[in-house]
Amino acid sequence: MDRKFAAAPAMTRQFALRELDFCRRKIDALLPRFPDCFPGANTEGLRYPAERENIEWTTSFFSGMLWLLYQHTGDETYLPTLERHLERFYDRVERPGNIDTHDLGFLYSLSCYPAILLKKDERARSCFLKAADYLKARYFDKAGILQAWGDLTDPENRGRMIIDCLLNLPLLYQAARLTGDERYYDMAYTHARQAQRYLVRADNSTYHTFYMDVTTGVPRFGATAQGYSDSSCWARGQVWGVYGFTLSYRHTRDRSFLDTACRLLDYYLARLPADYVNYWDLCFTEGDQPRDSSSTAIVCCGILELLKHLPLTHPRRRTYENALTLMMTSLAKRYTTRDLPDADGLLAHGVYSIPHQRGVDESTIWGDYYYVEALYRLLYGDCDYWS
Numbered sequence: 001m002d003r004k005f006a007a008a009p010a011m012t013r014q015f016a017l018r019e020l021d022f023c024r025r026k027i028d029a030l031l032p033r034f035p036d037c038f039p040g041a042n043t044e045g046l047r048y049p050a051e052r053e054n055i056e057w058t059t060s061f062f063s064g065m066l067w068l069l070y071q072h073t074g075d076e077t078y079l080p081t082l083e084r085h086l087e088r089f090y091d092r093v094e095r096p097g098n099i100d101t102h103d104l105g106f107l108y109s110l111s112c113y114p115a116i117l118l119k120k121d122e123r124a125r126s127c128f129l130k131a132a133d134y135l136k137a138r139y140f141d142k143a144g145i146l147q148a149w150g151d152l153t154d155p156e157n158r159g160r161m162i163i164d165c166l167l168n169l170p171l172l173y174q175a176a177r178l179t180g181d182e183r184y185y186d187m188a189y190t191h192a193r194q195a196q197r198y199l200v201r202a203d204n205s206t207y208h209t210f211y212m213d214v215t216t217g218v219p220r221f222g223a224t225a226q227g228y229s230d231s232s233c234w235a236r237g238q239v240w241g242v243y244g245f246t247l248s249y250r251h252t253r254d255r256s257f258l259d260t261a262c263r264l265l266d267y268y269l270a271r272l273p274a275d276y277v278n279y280w281d282l283c284f285t286e287g288d289q290p291r292d293s294s295s296t297a298i299v300c301c302g303i304l305e306l307l308k309h310l311p312l313t314h315p316r317r318r319t320y321e322n323a324l325t326l327m328m329t330s331l332a333k334r335y336t337t338r339d340l341p342d343a344d345g346l347l348a349h350g351v352y353s354i355p356h357q358r359g360v361d362e363s364t365i366w367g368d369y370y371y372v373e374a375l376y377r378l379l380y381g382d383c384d385y386w387s
């Protein structure tokens with residue numbers, strides 16, 4: 001086993017309960033400020049601005065946290081806010097606007113899907129399936145991929161897939177299960193295979209994005225949007241890969257996805273600095289570049305999902321368990337905002353995008369969400385929203 005991960009203190013149920021309690025207090029304090037609008041994607045000066053329109057890819061993460069807290073506590077006071085937010089998600093697909101994105105998965109798996117699971121809500125089901133249809137319309141048959149961003153005719157984005165999309169595939173897998181229509185499943189599965197083929201490099205690092213020729217199906221080239229360079233490995237992309245390929249394994253039982261997730265995770269773990277919280281790009285392993293705590297929270301969820309599927313005798317299992325403990329305890333100890341009473345977020349020191357100079361050394365709403373999800377998974381063993 002790598003020396004770096006040889007020893008880890010036991011992570012107890014008390015740890016998860018205590019951390020969830022901290023998260024709950026912070027989120028409860030935010031609730032009155034976002035009754036029917038959304039916290040922005042990232043804090044500005046550690047405060048979340050209010051987003052009045054439901055146009056970003058990030059608006060569902062607040063709902064996701066409220067659903068998890070509702071499940072954890074049984075407290076019905078979360079429901080009125082959740083219902084008002086759901087209306088905004090119904091609106092987004094019923095009067096289509098701001099749907100030219102693959103991020104419909106993040107948006108609807110964390111808003112409507114829990115309402116289907118927990119409340120058997122018929123309108124949520126219908127809007128969830130509408131969202132799946134909009135995502136399905138982004139599929140290019142010849143290339144076998146879902147285009148990530150923008151209008152399908154936009155030359156800048158045409159045929160461009162991105163690694164983040166792996167987290168949008170559960171929407172299609174779930175739609176296939178809800179309707180019995182295998183086309184959703186086939187598209188998700190084919191996209192995941194193409195992502196595995198072209199976004200993953202020979203050294204197990206990843207491209208953030210990759211262009212395909214959609215008329216011939218021929219692969220073109222990889223390029224970054226949020227990483228340091230086209231040839232570097234953007235940290236959040238790598239962890240979307242770890243979690244996303246594991247979820248595709250969960251839905252398809254194709255073992256090659258599990259192997260890919262392990263290889264991506266090994267690359268990532270080898271580049272962690274001494275406090276086990278990654279820099280924003282994995283080309284940095286020491287120094288004073290910004291960290292991205294949100295990636296660490298995401299990979300913890302990925303490891304928790306991965307450990308459910310790896311055989312008990314898997315040679316890397318112990319390393320992954322120890323790494324998980326070391327990362328979660330480091331986040332709790334050094335990255336939460338518990339000593340910053342005026343901060344809105346849960347995790348400080350996240351990054352949205354360095355190349356765009358957006359949300360640098362701030363909280364991100366997805367970093368907060370995945371921290372809560374990881375704690376929830378530690379306590380209850382699973383999170384059904386992606387399954």
Ligand code: GLY
Nearest residue numbers: 057164226236352
């Ligand atoms: N999916 C967009 C991001 O991770 O920034």
